Amino acid sequence: MRYALLSDVHGNLPALDAVLCDIRSRHGDLQTTYHLGDLVGYSPWPNEVVDTLRDAKIFGVAGNYDSTVATDYKHCGCRSESPQQEALAHISYAWTRAHVSATTKAALGALPFRIDLRAFGGHVAAPTVVLVHATPTNNLVYVTEDRSDAFLLKMAQQASLKSGDVLCFGHTHKPWHRVVEGIHFVNTGSVGRPKDGDARACYAVLEMTAAGATVDFVRVPYDVERAARAVIDVGLPHEFADFLRTGGAVSPATATATAPAAQS
Numbered sequence: 001m002r003y004a005l006l007s008d009v010h011g012n013l014p015a016l017d018a019v020l021c022d023i024r025s026r027h028g029d030l031q032t033t034y035h036l037g038d039l040v041g042y043s044p045w046p047n048e049v050v051d052t053l054r055d056a057k058i059f060g061v062a063g064n065y066d067s068t069v070a071t072d073y074k075h076c077g078c079r080s081e082s083p084q085q086e087a088l089a090h091i092s093y094a095w096t097r098a099h100v101s102a103t104t105k106a107a108l109g110a111l112p113f114r115i116d117l118r119a120f121g122g123h124v125a126a127p128t129v130v131l132v133h134a135t136p137t138n139n140l141v142y143v144t145e146d147r148s149d150a151f152l153l154k155m156a157q158q159a160s161l162k163s164g165d166v167l168c169f170g171h172t173h174k175p176w177h178r179v180v181e182g183i184h185f186v187n188t189g190s191v192g193r194p195k196d197g198d199a200r201a202c203y204a205v206l207e208m209t210a211a212g213a214t215v216d217f218v219r220v221p222y223d224v225e226r227a228a229r230a231v232i233d234v235g236l237p238h239e240f241a242d243f244l245r246t247g248g249a250v251s252p253a254t255a256t257a258t259a260p261a262a263q264s
């Protein structure tokens with residue numbers, strides 16, 4: 001079974017459209033495509049992104065942005081490392097809350113925290129693929145590639161994972177794949193707001209076979225300039241446009257935090 005996994009679209013419709021088109025061209029359909037949350041925030045198409053995923057019957061889990069918008073929480077849950085970052089985060093959050101429709105808000109609130117997949121069914125012992133936004137217990141924690149083996153194994157323990165199983169998440173907007181004690185940890189990167197210096201949209205293809213799991217990261221060019229111009233046209237900060245143009249390779253003062261945070 002082959003799964004396409006998308007995370008952190010963040011209101012970027014041109015990037016999402018390009019990724020869905022790429023998946024259809026490679027795999028023929030979207031039947032085993034899932035999202036890992038953070039559908040809204042930072043870019044100007046929150047409602048259109050949610051509608052597109054609903055129409056394509058792509059299900060997924062709640063990111064921090066989705067659950068905070070849905071519950072009218074006081075903060076988006078994005079960690080900032082400077083007052084300037086914090087001010088920008090507030091602008092994005094306020095804009096998004098003011099522009100999501102009641103339908104979108106309800107859809108975000110209905111997203112589950114976690115989805116378990118069994119490529120070979122549940123009637124026999126088989127690898128489990130667990131989808132979350134950040135960790136199995138909290139959708140705010142940044143799980144970066146440099147986390148210790150012990151940290152990753154603690155996450156696996158929290159999700160009752162064993163060797164051969166796969167834990168998939170996003171949230172940091174940087175794709176990576178590690179295997180610790182036979183358990184796969186897969187950060188699928190970001191469709192609509194990459195932070196690894198590559199402006200192209202990113203998603204992951206996870207293949208589950210009898211031999212085990214394999215992971216490929218796919219980068220998809222899209223009309224970045226259309227998205228960047230739209231950010232500015234709706235009155236969102238120009239820093240968000242520059243972020244899209246550079247794949248997050250902007251000055252540290254304006255980049256959104258990706259450093260490790262303490263796990264709850």
Ligand SMILES: [Fe+2]
Binds near residue numbers: 008010172173
């Ligand atoms: Fe995100």
